[in-house]
């Protein structure tokens with residue numbers, strides 16, 4: 055672990071020292087200008103990566119936040135007489151506040167609608183900057199004065215160091231944040247907003263916070279940008295820059311600080327890249343080599359489809375070849391960006407850093423940090439009183455979809471400590487009933503009580519927070535996260551540090567505790583050894599068990615399992631039965647929707663049978679199996695000979 059930590063921190067420190075010392079060794083104002091831009095774009099892209107990489111949204115507003123931050127800083131110096139830090143704080147704040155405000159409506163939208171909302175915001179911002187001439191100077195531009203720093207006139211070199219220090223601080227704070235519960239929550243809601251809410255992690259809150267933070271960094275970068283160029287024009291922050299910024303994040307590698315850094319270097323170098331033919335050819339040829347290496351490697355290891363391997367090679371080949379055919383590469387800039395973006399999106403979805411880090415990890419044999427020992431299960435899931443009192447009560451519950459009465463007046467009582475089966479033929483309303491209980495749907499009518507108190511209605515998040523946890527019939531895992539992180543996202547009662555402490559890196563203790571507790575839950579479902587496997591790479595059976603461990607991380611009073619055996623092979627069904635028995639031993643009450651009658655018979659203390667959205671029978675598994683109404687619902691016939699074990703189980 056120390057080796058890894060030293061390697062990572064060491065590399066960061068060496069890179070910082072190198073960057074800081076270049077101006078001492080090379081006395082060249084042009085190089086200094088490039089380095090300053092690199093630091094500014096670094097901050098900008100780290101911010102953009104929060105929305106694009108972590109939240110998984112196409113954000114076209116970051117260029118606008120750069121512009122708004124720049125004007126805010128410039129104006130707070132000229133109009134309000136602020137010093138450099140005051141002005142930079144204003145640009146950060148402008149990004150945070152406007153980003154948060156934009157996020158409220160925009161994040162209720164998905165995919166292309168979200169992208170369009172951010173695009174509209176950009177267009178609006180540029181128009182305002184352009185038209186509000188009395189304040190911004192409009193198209194004529196705005197001259198900005200760089201304030202001095204505590205009485206020292208900040209020359210180009212001093213200003214570069216200031217930018218570099220701010221980049222280092224942003225880097226540290228974001229590393230702390232993104233490796234904490236916040237970063238996991240950002241990623242979780244990218245993969246499954248429904249499950250994020252159902253695990254008691256507020257989707258909306260985290261989306262707004264992530265977007266505001268990313269935009270805040272955009273604003274801060276804008277402030278530095280203003281003091282770097284000392285002249286601003288609204289047209290700087292439009293279409294071209296948006297595309298270049300996206301290219302930077304995607305090419306560098308999403309979800310990576312180093313990726314943002316590599317992307318920023320690319321953006322800072324782009325003008326030179328296009329105006330200097332030789333450099334353009336060298337970089338394009340390097341790109342072609344990377345595309346060839348990645349493609350051949352992927353094909354040999356069978357991890358890449360032929361199109362994925364060949365298309366980037368063709369795109370980069372076109373760049374190299376095209377360079378010989380066109381007179382002025384600058385005239386082709388948009389086509390060049392488009393080809394680059396295409397090659398990266400298809401060939402290197404993890405970006406250059408994602409690609410490089412795999413090689414580096416192999417080269418230096420960097421082991422991931424060791425995990426702590428699992429916590430005592432007793433401390434994670436304290437045994438609950440299985441006293442048979444009414445825990446969950448449904449009273450005349452109804453849920454209609456238009457004319458379809460999916461749940462039509464269901465009343466039932468689930469007793470503490472019991473496994474309560476909810477069975478019925480396909481379409482009888484079982485899933486709808488648990489979707490209403492867990493808050494995915496609001497009921498049309500009726501009451502739901504937990505511990506005798508009304509359960510919140512129509513909010514997965516609120517229901518999860520009062521002690522009801524669930525799994526899903528169609529798996530809703532956070533596919534990109536490891537098994538361990540899936541459980542850690544949902545873990546209740548561990549993350550207490552306020553945001554400032556997390557940013558400063560003081561939340562590591564609780565991270566260790568969260569790991570230990572989550573490992574105990576993975577051990578309970580026999581997945582401890584696969585803690586580091588990404589959820590999407592687990593076998594189907596393991597994925598089902600992981601959902602159970604994740605639901606347990608809420609430390610619930612009531613656990614709803616929606617067809618956990620669906621699609622499982624026979625040995626896995628046996629494992630599932632063992633796992634559910636272990637959970638029952640902790641005193642956790644379970645509602646089990648299940649088609650496998652043998653599973654129901656073995657596990658359930660009580661069973662409610664639904665048909666056509668209504669309760670047709672209740673009792674022990676043996677009682678309901680013999681009930682003629684139940685047999686008729688399943689088989690459509692009532693025959694003495696077919697009872698008592700006539701209810702079919704899926705193969």
Ligand SMILES: Nc1ncnc2c1ncn2[C@@H]1O[C@H](COP(=O)(O)OP(=O)(O)OP(=O)(O)O)[C@@H](O)[C@H]1O
Nearest residue numbers: 455458459460478479480481482483484485486487
């Ligand atoms: N979102 C929805 N919109 C419209 N109708 C729905 C919706 N969800 C469920 N239904 C309908 O409600 C009825 C009950 O469906 P539900 O999925 O709750 O049954 P189920 O008992 O869970 O079935 P299965 O065992 O096949 O999962 C069905 O007729 C279904 O088509």
